[in-house]
Amino acid sequence: MNVPAKLGLYGLGLAVALSAAVGAGRLAGPLLPDPAAGEGSRNDHSTPVGQESSGTDHAPVGLQVSQNGYTLDLVEVPAEAGEEQRLAFRVLGSGGDPVTGFTESHGKPMHLIVVGRDMSGYRHVHPELAADGTWSVPMELDTPGVYRMFADFAPEGGDALTLGTDLQVPGDYAPQRLPEPTRTAEVDGYTVALDGGLVPGRTSELTFTVSKDGEPVTDLQPYLTAYGHLVALRDGDLAYLHVHPEGGPGDGATEPGPGISFQAEAPSAGDYRLFLDFKHGDQVRTVGFTVTAGANASTGDDGGTDHGEPAHTH
Numbered sequence: 001m002n003v004p005a006k007l008g009l010y011g012l013g014l015a016v017a018l019s020a021a022v023g024a025g026r027l028a029g030p031l032l033p034d035p036a037a038g039e040g041s042r043n044d045h046s047t048p049v050g051q052e053s054s055g056t057d058h059a060p061v062g063l064q065v066s067q068n069g070y071t072l073d074l075v076e077v078p079a080e081a082g083e084e085q086r087l088a089f090r091v092l093g094s095g096g097d098p099v100t101g102f103t104e105s106h107g108k109p110m111h112l113i114v115v116g117r118d119m120s121g122y123r124h125v126h127p128e129l130a131a132d133g134t135w136s137v138p139m140e141l142d143t144p145g146v147y148r149m150f151a152d153f154a155p156e157g158g159d160a161l162t163l164g165t166d167l168q169v170p171g172d173y174a175p176q177r178l179p180e181p182t183r184t185a186e187v188d189g190y191t192v193a194l195d196g197g198l199v200p201g202r203t204s205e206l207t208f209t210v211s212k213d214g215e216p217v218t219d220l221q222p223y224l225t226a227y228g229h230l231v232a233l234r235d236g237d238l239a240y241l242h243v244h245p246e247g248g249p250g251d252g253a254t255e256p257g258p259g260i261s262f263q264a265e266a267p268s269a270g271d272y273r274l275f276l277d278f279k280h281g282d283q284v285r286t287v288g289f290t291v292t293a294g295a296n297a298s299t300g301d302d303g304g305t306d307h308g309e310p311a312h313t314h
């Protein structure tokens with residue numbers, strides 16, 4: 001399996017190429033993940049654009065603790081909920097030594113996502129790297145339970161990778177049900193409306209429109225080299241899709257709101273939880289949406305039921 005060739009299909013830089021390719025109608029692919037492609041990464045970070053994949057791959061990432069010779073090694077996990085504690089980990093190379101060189105992507109060398117196994121308590125933080133290869137960040141987990149942690153990074157000279165592991169925080173655990181699908185979400189007086197939907201096995205556009213007190217927000221601040229940052233997790237296994245906006249600050253074309261558009265591809269039908277980070281008033285805020293792929297949402301097409309339709313850039 002040619003893993004490197006699979007990378008880069010979902011990148012920021014590729015959005016334009018992808019749209020063009022879709023327009024040309026020369027794409028084809030299956031709707032479901034190739035079972036043989038379980039190790040494939042679709043991460044967009046720091047990946048050369050324009051590589052062609054030799055295979056078919058809708059396999060999501062973040063399901064493995066060790067992949068491509070790199071292993072996620074927990075050093076310290078918050079032992080108690082409700083107070084700030086240290087979360088520390090390392091990335092070990094194939095020889096077992098900690099990796100100390102990382103390539104920045106979207107302005108950071110390491111993106112760390114922590115979310116409850118029940119999809120509650122999402123957070124996206126940027127830990128500090130010590131010289132010995134230990135990443136650490138203060139973290140307060142609100143409730144006991146099982147959390148999923150994703151380390152999204154590119155080792156220096158290597159391909160982008162997302163490794164995942166569970167964090168166990170002891171105590172009484174009351175799992176939350178996945179919230180019902182919605183088209184709007186609110187945070188701190190902001191309302192975010194979602195247009196578009198997820199289509200199994202196909203790239204589709206999601207647009208989030210931000211308003212505050214009924215007025216469109218047109219001065220979003222750049223965050224991680226974009227006007228928004230979106231993570232999509234699949235209900236059931238928390239398979240991880242890391243997608244980024246079409247365009248961004250400084251490209252001369254992208255407005256700083258109220259709309260933020262992304263290209264996203266759901267590997268299968270079913271429910272997903274979308275977490276959008278955006279920055280306004282010098283503060284990063286997060287809203288969550290439950291979206292059902294294959295539910296014939298307002299995607300402007302047939303909802304992905306036609307298996308013969310163009311699907312992706314292979």
Ligand SMILES: [Cu+2]
Pocket residue numbers: 108110111112124125126224
């Ligand atoms: Cu990040």
